[in-house]
Amino acid sequence: MHPRFLILSGALLLAACAPKKVESAPATRPASRPTRPGPATADLERRIARLELSLMEKEAQVEELQTRLDNTRQEVVRAMAKLQTLATRAEAASGIAEAEVALQTLKTAPGQPSTPEEIQATRLLKESSAEFDKSNYGGALYLANQAKTLAGAARERLAAGERGAQRPGETAFALPIRLVASGRGNVRAAPGTGSRIEFGVEPGEALTGYSYVDEWIRIGDDSGRGGWIFRSLVTRP
Structure with a gap:
């Protein structure tokens, strides 16, 4: 047998018997599990949810009470229109003028947006003027006094804000x-x-x-x- 053939056969045999390099599969990271909120966080979320529900309930109660208050005012005004003796024309005119001054003072506060009290007081003052035009002086005076009270409450709130900047948590x-x-x-x-x-x-x-x-x-x-x-x-x- 030719020596070159023997050498080639031996080389092929060695190559076949050599251990093959096994490529390792890329390491897979375990899937990250979503972190569960701790007991303190879960308790805080429950408290926030309860507070939000309580706030919704309070807002609904306020709306209902405001509606009742408006209806009661209208009943009082209608009753005063029938009596015609609770206030004179001069008294009603004076009450409307005082309410206008209180509201005007509130509106001149620099840099202050309209407050709910100011908006409602303006509406009551318009209703008061309408009752005055109908000669319902008792109803006009009643509504003017209501407007003046609301304007005073708004003025007090603004005065409270002027006492100083709010503190942290105030x-x-x-x-x-x-x-x-x-x-x-x-x-x-x-x-x-x-x-x-x-x-x-x-x-x-x-x-x-x-x-x-x-x-x-x-x-x-x-x-x-x-x-x-x-x-x-x-x-x-």
Whole structure:
């Protein structure tokens, strides 16, 4: 046998017997599982959902109460139209003029958008003028007084905003709240017992609440003083 043939046969045999290199499949990463919210997060989400439902309920209640209030006003106005003796033409005209002044003062507040009170007071004032034209002076005076009260409430809210910038976590009441001191206590410069005492209040003293931080209420009194008082020291009159 030819030597060259033997060499070639041996080379082929060695190549056939050599171990083949096996390519390893690319490593696969385990599929990531969606992270489940922890107990604290789930509890917070439930609380937020309950608060949203409660807010929807309160808004519906407010709308219903507003409708009832409007209907009651109309009943009062119709009743006054039948009596014709509750107010004179001069008294009604004076009441309308006072309401117009209160509303005009509110509108001149610089940089302030129309408040719900201002919008409603404007509507009541128009209704008052319409009743005046019908010679229903009692109804006209009643509606004018309602408009003046709403304008005053809006003015108080704006005045509360002018007392200073809100603190972190401070929440304004939808409307200023009439309060009285339930006992002797201190009104402080800021929320917290470590804050400086501004003045003291006596039991039964009239106050107005504007906003709150935790259990501290920002209040003002009839003399123009203001500050923060602990919630347990005030109550509704």
